[in-house]
Amino acid sequence: MLSAVGPPVTVRVPAKINLHLAVGDLRADGYHDLVTVFQALNLFDEISVVSTHTGRHVDRIGPGAPGVELLGEVTDAQRAEIPLDASNLAWRAAVALAEVAGREPDVRIGIRKSIPVAGGMAGGSADAAGTLLALTTLWRLDLGREALMEVAADVGSDVAFALHGGTALGTGRGENLVPVLSRHTFHWVVALQDHGLSTPAVFGELDRLRSTSTPESPVKRVGDVEPVLEAVASGEARSLALLLGNDLQAAAVSMDPGLRRTLRAGVAAGALAGVVSGSGPTCVFLCADGPSAVRVAAELSGAGVCRTVRVAHGPVPGARVIDGDPARPPRGPGGPPAPDPGPNMYA
Template sequence: MTFLPSEEAVHVRAPGKINLFLHVGDAGADGYHDVATAFQAVSLYEDVFAQPDDRISVSFTGTMDTSLLPTDGSNLAVKAAKLFARTTGVTAGIRLEIEKHVPIAGGMGGGSADAAATLLACDALWGTDLPKDAMLRIAAKLGADVPFALMGGTAIGTGRGDRLSPALGTGRFHWVLAVADFGLSTPAVYRELDVLRAERRRGAPVSTPSVDAAVLQALRAGDPARLAEALDNDLQAAAIRLAPGLADLIDLGEQAGALAGIVSGSGPTVAFLTEDSDSAIALQISLSAARLTALHVHGPVHGARVMLP
């Protein structure tokens, strides 16, 4: 089947993610760390609107301050469009207008969602009709979280987090996100993890990371209480060292009724798992009363997809 280039705007929506589990290996010679993680896509989305243009450009709107986001070639969505064009031999341009709702530098993969949505937008706008495997290969070159933003659902990621396998699961999990009014640099959090480990041990290497079987069992059972016991993130201590208030925030949420709280990815967003929708709403109200930005989301949800008009 041949797809023709579109002359109309394309709308693609991609989800943010929570790391239910994240274990990190030691830094390799290239400075990167192997990880083993369990991703879950949640119902907080980035919306990318794309139109034909004579060059590749990006602009931002949304529910947060986007004024400091780069719009030059360093932006991940711009990188995604340029890489897609090079890979497919397309010489056309694209104008990207991104409506952001996922916290910026918040550990929820908002930039990766933008990149994944951009890849689908380019494919739809330029009529290239790339197969899924080819799209995932391009995504993996852009960053560890980009393939998962394409895939969605719940998945296990290994290597840099870009080698994905779907995780069997049942039911819906309800989360309350406590969104910080600041960001944390992912490289800075990983560096802090290395410092913490150097302080606590004498050269003993960290074993190859793997996802605990308890996480997979809780997902298969659709049991939030069991999943709460299995939540774990090696980066949490490093994020708390850089932003000590996160420890108090986790305590506050758990005292207010959350089954468990965890820093998502490199933070500073804290994700609180709750028993059900009613419990999530009650927790959201409690955190909002404490003058925190709290959002009720659920997962798993689909990955990036083109939205019909």
């Protein structure tokens, strides 16, 4: 058990999907320029941080090194796949923020995981973003939004979006964000696999496929992003369904050919369209409305093409403090309910 100063600060942070993902050629720094439309969905990880430099015992965060542990029900797969050493993205975020703040990362970080690991939904990035917001609150840092976004981008290409949430156009490595007008809710079915795909390996496979592409069998590229932005703004799921596209999908399917069946099964189950999320292997299916998503999820879960399915909607806000903010009353009996914890400081 740990010594701690003050109560933990807890942040809830959403998963993302890519409605559109155009991948440019390999850059000299090992990255690819992207044009992407992110949307945050209501699948959340929770991050709790607590100071460790002195003080009283806190139950919610137990022992472990260097400062990260998994909270709640933890599956064997999560235990196997999530590093609890200094390479954990949440810990890397803590170290990066401590450096900017000119202090030690004298904290413990608890991660309650719901976002699939290595699933193309940016769960690790979400944990990093949640840690940045939680520590900004715990340490009462007066960092501006721009400075926090810069720290986020240094930790990973998707981290800034997890802070931002909603729907956003991402360029550069994905870290340059512009909010996209999206007042309408879209309904999704998310098909999770029992394994992950490595993001760098999927980008590498796309480079390989493109280098061996011939005029007879070209590797197609997604179209322009503008129609996607218009469809998002209109709120018309049928228009958006025709425009979902991901340049990494060919690479993900090449590495995991079973995804072809998953994508077909979702549409056969009644979805308007399906697409691999980011580097995969998670597939997301856009549905006409909420009840349709429930029906598609029920049928897809019996089709034997994925580990499990979730019904989700988006856009939802980015990282939010849900507990432990000195400026808010505590959660729990007498306090406010956990969801919808107020305006996002960083959006």
